[in-house]
Amino acid sequence: KTLLTNLIKSAFVVENQPCMAPQSKMPLVLKTSSQFSVKPRLLVKLPEVANHLMKVKACIDKSSPNGKGYRKFNILGTNEKAMNMTDSKFGGLCVDFRHLQLKEQKSVIGGKGSNETSLVVTEELHLISFETELVYQDLILKLETSSLPVVVISNASQLLSGWASVVWYNMLCSDVQNMTFFSNPPTALWSQLSETLSWQFSSNTKRHLDTDQLDMLAEKLFGPQENYADCYITWAKFSKENLPRQNFSFWLWLQGILDLIKKYFENIWNDGLIIGFVSKKRERKLLKHMQSGTFLLRFSESSKDGGITFTWVEHLPNGEYKIRSVEPYTKGHLTNIPLSEIVRFYKVMAEENVPEHPLLYLYPNIPKDEAFGKYYLDSDADVQLKHNKYLRTRLIVVSERPSTEIPPAMIEEGLVDDLPMLSATCFDYLGFSQLSTT
């Protein structure tokens, strides 16, 4: 009988963890005053149970955690609901809580600035718990379960930080509920973290990170090493401290890129046309022996909101070669021009000269149009021609070659790659661009 009791108790679980959007890629981060859903379920089928309405009540922080400085919340919305069979695909009982909202309960005493473990809000963990009563024959059982720890934010700008906490927690914590996890967060092995990072990409897009890409990330974190698998990385280095010479963390940088991919060129990413994570040093190594016009796409290392650039090689008549890159494209550009069109039409303009098209082959040697052609925008504007009184225009991005170039002698190879400012001499600066329209 005790066995049965325990069995039933352990059968009351949270099937769908608390989540802001049904298909959200970032569960367990909840924003105040925004709706979220959560779905507890009873895994055992006991037909007789259905006679009694099993009302489930949702609560947050029922057993209130470390009172000090911890924010308090209440759940608004229909937080008490009966279990039913219809919401469950597999039979059995469950409750699909929807349109719940969290509201901070401002307490006069003990504001955030306590002496204790002053966690930032995105490190504060909270639990959504559920209670119900099961009547089975002559048995009355109080059942209780709870979600994994959730992070509560108040603005979308905190979403990625909150998600970092959830990811770190679930990567490293075997406890189901360790509310003080971030008081002293454990370090992670690169072998663990790299798998997690790759999963971030494979769960958000149709492509994970390959070994070369992960190696680039590892080198960025640990510096050049023989083998990164056993390197340790701290929580702070992962998500709290800024990258050298930047004002954003490693995690924010990476997520900015992932966002950029999802919003503007997931198709091209899915096709594997973007190497993306490659050091400037390695990029140079890859390109220098390729034919002129060979290029690759690389993510910017200096933009918080994600940036992508392309780099190509030009072999000069005198046997020297040049590696050139454009200033990274950001969402500002990409909202106006799809990446495929940028690559398609990219030109170098020299003042008073015919523009050049430097991009010919996607590394290693795929003709540009073969790689990107399927995403080129239809030029059926032809049809509209006769109906249009205006000179058609498109936004483009240009730069111009100045009359004098930096002497080739200054071009050095293998300059420190993670010090962008120092590798400036690797590239000729081509002056300003001009605005032009027809």
Added chain:
Amino acid sequence: KTLLTNLIKSAFVVENQPCMAPQSKMPLVLKTSSQFSVKPRLLVKLPEVANHLMKVKACIDKSSPNGKGYRKFNILGTNEKAMNMTDSKFGGLCVDFRHLQLKEQKSVIGGKGSNETSLVVTEELHLISFETELVYQDLILKLETSSLPVVVISNASQLLSGWASVVWYNMLCSDVQNMTFFSNPPTALWSQLSETLSWQFSSNTKRHLDTDQLDMLAEKLFGPQENYADCYITWAKFSKENLPRQNFSFWLWLQGILDLIKKYFENIWNDGLIIGFVSKKRERKLLKHMQSGTFLLRFSESSKDGGITFTWVEHLPNGEYKIRSVEPYTKGHLTNIPLSEIVRFYKVMAEENVPEHPLLYLYPNIPKDEAFGKYYLDSDADVQLKHNKYLRTRLIVVSERPSTEIPPAMIEEGLVDDLPMLSATCFDYLGFSQLSTT
């Protein structure tokens, strides 16, 4: 004594009408769940009055208007507040209500779809009223006053429609409170409306509309006439019906332009560099005898969100001339490139040729840089050169000349100007633009 009573009663007025933002250019349009302010005032100074706290209570639709289909609202926030001297610059008593909010009070019965006067929500007028009690010697006076009629919206997308109602009402209604105004709204004389439209610009920018600009608007509404002053325009034509071949009204079109000016080039507008409201026919007349490279700026007539284009004249060696325009620039372009920079760098690119700079003189004959030079962005990027490893880029807009041009024979003059599609032959179509970057 009755005289005194009436005097005092009429001295209780609304000094600042209900308004969402303190400096809003669109008072009397309130959005549900958004904060607004309103400030009633007692114009007479009665020192003895100060002994008694005068609590003012704010209400909406106290004497509820035509019940049918009319929405009901409640005021949230501190809607009861004592008058004081401090909020008043001129002495005397007033209350500065702030952080008030409107919330719809959903009534089960009689939804919007009644048989009666089914006004759209932006034609529904509501009143915010204020009550207080004045104790003066042995006199107890109940005072009451109310705002001008307000329009209540639920989304910013309804703001301009709501503002249209407020403007039409205050232009034509001499009653202070005519809640049924839009059941049968009166028509307006162009002499009234033109003044109102000009005031829209002068109150939002530092420049009103001049006679030529207003004449263009009148022709757009009434067709070519000798004199527009006595033309009548209906409420529907002003703000409800779509312009021919467009899916937005005259008012929405005009406000879209005003928004564009305010957001992206108010300085240039204030300087009077933008003729803006000019028909294509008149534009042609103005430009055709000017020297090659003379151009003017004109607002697009086919964009709801505002668009601006420029048109220039080119005299060919054979004595013919061409009038050319670019496709209108919209907020999409202007968020990336300031208008002054567009004009500055504008180029026509012919495939395999050196780009041309067709814009030389702002109509009638001001050298381009003299007119716009003060707004050119500083080219101190020079300084950053050495620190930048990338080829600098800027977004530009381009089109390209196709190899074959439309035969000049097809160029006709004076084609109907308000039928854009027909005037297509006035312009050579110059083919597609290309995307380019360095």
Added chain:
DNA sequence: ACAGTTTCCCGTAAATGC
């Protein structure tokens, strides 16, 4: 099905609090 209307929510800016 649909149009008018409201709700929802991201992302920026401003306000608030410590």
Added chain:
DNA sequence: TGCATTTACGGGAAACTG
């Protein structure tokens, strides 16, 4: 004062509702 956090709300889009 500066930084962390919350609030405000414009604008695009989804959801609602007769």
